[in-house]
Amino acid sequence: MPTIITHAIVPLAVAGVVGPSRISPRLALAGAVLAMLPDADVIGFKFGIEYADTWGHRGATHAVAFALLVAGGVSLVWKEARSFAAFLFLAFAMASHGLLDTLTDGGLGAALWWPFDNSRIFAPVTPIRVSPIGANFFSSRGVETLLSEIVWVWLPAATLTVLVLALRRPRRAQQQD
């Protein structure tokens, strides 16, 4: 996995780009939580679930289908998420976790297409240094991981958000004239 905070950045950046009128801060926060949630699967190690098992680390919880399922559940029980747009945002937020994991350079890939295909997948390019499970961020390896995430996730997300917001501003100003 990239470090857990980095997963949260993706939906937060999307919410920033789309704007608070469409994605409320609370919905954005829920997206951030869902984006971090799949790695709760590491708890399986304590119960003897192997990395490569269906419910092992980067298994079913990292699948697109699982993200759709959880987002659907949240949309059902939470009024604020009861729109197709909110559902899509939450599903994207959670699915982005598995997608980011496929860009990392270690461990097993993510079971993106579970339950149809259990194979663990990597993207054709894997520029993100994998974060060791239970990483110590103050080790040189931890710093290396953070740096690669800053370059490959934080900077693009921040650049995109700033660009879109900058492009949007003149239009808003025009509307006020």
Ligand SMILES: [Zn+2]
């Ligand atoms: Zn993960």
